[in-house]
Amino acid sequence: MxxxxxxxxxxxxxxxxxxxxxxxxxxxxxxxxxxxxxxxxxxxxxxxxxxxxxxxxxxxxxxxxxxxxxxxxxxxxxxxxxxxxxxxxxxxxxxxxxxxxxxxxxxxxxxxxxxxxxxxxxTPPAATAGTGRLRFCFVSCSGYQPYEPAAGWADIATRTNMDLILMLGDNHYANSSDKAAQRKAYLGQRSSPGFLAATRSIPVYGIWDDHDFGPNDSDGSLPGKDMALSAFLEHWANPGAGERENPGIYFKFSRGDVEFFCLDGRYHRSPNRSPVTPEKTMLGARQLEWFKESLTASKARIKVLVSGSEWQSYGTPDSWTSFARERDDLFQFIDHKGIQGVILISGDRHFTAAYQVQGRFIEVTSGPIGGNASDSRVTPEMFINHNKGRFYCIYDIDTSGSEPRLTLEIYQIGTGLVTHRSFTWDEICGRTRIPSLPSPTPSPKP
Missing domain, CATH: 2.60.40.380 (Purple acid phosphatase-like, N-terminal)
Structure with a gap:
């Protein structure tokens, strides 16, 4: 209801x-x-x-x-x-x-x-119960002012048929690693009545991106990043955060036949514009190793790879585009191991879009829940594009059948459902190509 x-x-x-x-x-x-x-x-x-x-x-x-x-x-x-x-x-x-x-x-x-x-x-059903249904919401980009995401969270609070919420970074805009600034920003973001109402009863998980880690486009060279990490740990009830010998916020968890791998794309990140070498990394060597080990060990039919930065091939410098060598190594590892059912979600961009990355992996970028919308350039991998207004997304995953099915719902704040798109198992596994959006026709020269 x-x-x-x-x-x-x-x-x-x-x-x-x-x-x-x-x-x-x-x-x-x-x-x-x-x-x-x-x-x-x-x-x-x-x-x-x-x-x-x-x-x-x-x-x-x-x-x-x-x-x-x-x-x-x-x-x-x-x-x-x-x-x-x-x-x-x-x-x-x-x-x-x-x-x-x-x-x-x-x-x-x-x-x-x-x-x-x-x-x-x-609590979720026992893993052996075979219920096979999961609905989760994912959001990013709360905006600079505490009031900006209020309408979005009030809308989310009306949707009681969700199993969990994922916040994909830029959850506040402190733009500083200073702990006092971080605490003040969390206080503002979490004071929204809609947020308070929704998250009393729906489990919420979070990762960070640049603005809630430090200034715009922050990376692992950020002074005071340990203070940013300390502030993050003060404000989340995730199932874990990094490893004893490798600090960070990355973690994983399962719900039935779905496993989530939530990544830290900031703490160990090389500068975006650093030269392309084997050492250039978004995740850091140990997190990447953990990621591969976790994917290999996963028995889940659907594996959700959660990143603050976009995975697509034609992104901004502050995305996996600047770390294509590491991303492609990961994708090749997934193919080599025969790992199926991998989907990608991300935030950071102030629009909502869907891509079939390299004609193989479905990615959905969700945003902004509160920040100002920005134009999104149609790229060769893009097949959904919403860039006017504020948005959040819901994935409905059904693993009860012989082939899992995935349904994407995109909601525009103040309008309601604007996209309802189901994906077949062949589309999820990259065996069927999804037609991309047509490239915009250039304006004629005067």
């Missing part, structure tokens, strides 16, 4: 205002409250993570129950919210059951920080 946008926002504002007002201490001590969140992070068959930011440091716990009134709840205690993380943190719940709806409330210093009706989430 899709509730009207105004009703979603109104319900949330009533809840938020009431919640902030109701939890004072009997002793007269100032109440602690949630400045941001709760934001649901990674959810698996047996675990769930929730991110919050409090008004000040506090102990953190969650009450979780299969009943909407929390009458049979259990309390799980997490690590305290500390000054060094600006009272932000993640609490993780275990021992959950597959395919089960859970309701929850947040406790700060033992006092409830939420007000009924309590938010809820649903």
């Amino acid at each position: 899709c509730l009207p946008m105004t009703q979603i926002v109104r319900r949330f504002l009533v809840y938020w205002i009431t919640g902030c007002a109701c939890f004072g201490s009997v002793s007269g001590a100032p109440a602690k409250w949630l400045v941001l969140g709760p934001m649901l992070g990674h959810v698996s068959e047996s675990e769930a993570a929730i991110w919050v930011k409090a008004s000040e440091p506090a102990s953190l716990a969650v009450k979780v129950s299969t009943r909407s009134d929390l009458s049979n709840s259990r309390t799980i205690r997490g690590a305290a919210l500390k000054p060094e993380t600006d009272a932000a943190g993640v609490i993780r719940m275990g021992d959950l059951s597959p395919n089960q709806t859970y309701h929850y409330s947040i406790l700060l210093d033992g006092k409830e920080a939420l007000h009924p009706p309590y938010p809820s989430f649903k």
Whole structure:
């Protein structure tokens, strides 16, 4: 059921205002409250993570129950919210059951920080259940001002039939690695009522791109990139971030027959305009090795490769176009290993488009959710192009049949569904060419 946008926002504002007002201490001590969140992070068959930011440091716990009134709840205690993380943190719940709806409330210093009706989430079915259906939303490019993505998130909040949300970078525009600037930008972006309403119950995962890592077109030479990484880790409830000996934000996770490989295209990146040598890299040697190992080991029928930068062959310098040697090595590895069911998604560009990269891999670039739209040049690989307005995308993946099917839905904010396109298994695997858009006819010379 899709509730009207105004009703979603109104319900949330009533809840938020009431919640902030109701939890004072009997002793007269100032109440602690949630400045941001709760934001649901990674959810698996047996675990769930929730991110919050409090008004000040506090102990953190969650009450979780299969009943909407929390009458049979259990309390799980997490690590305290500390000054060094600006009272932000993640609490993780275990021992959950597959395919089960859970309701929850947040406790700060033992006092409830939420007000009924309590938010809820649903764990996915067991991997062996064979349900074969997944719907996920993906967005990028929030815009420079906190209000810019508000309408987009309010629209997303009305769509309750999504399993998860992926944020593909430029999730804020701090344009700095300074931690204070990063925190301020996250505060602005996440204060949108639509974002708060949507992400209380839909798992959300994030990677970064240049503007939420550092300045425009930032790379691994960025001064203070460790501070940018620290700020990122403060604000997400992803299932992982890099590796012990290789810092970064990359991670992977599975939902049924679909596996997501979420890449870090900034922390180890060579400058875009550096000479083309075997050492030039977007991912760094270890992340690329991890990526190949993970793809080889994957049993998923659909593998989603998630990048902040566009994969297409005719992109800007701040894309995989400047790292074609590394990208082509990866594509050749996929072909050599016979890995099928690979699809590509990306952000960064302030338009939404679809490509069949090298006539082989379907890529969808989603954006902007809030930033200003920009013109998109029709390229030989492009077969969908939307560059007037603000957009987000939903993929509907059905793996229940002998051949998985993929359906792309593109939504324009204020208009609704503008593209509905299904893909066959042969198109997904690159055995069938997708006709590209016609090149624009040059204007006649005067």
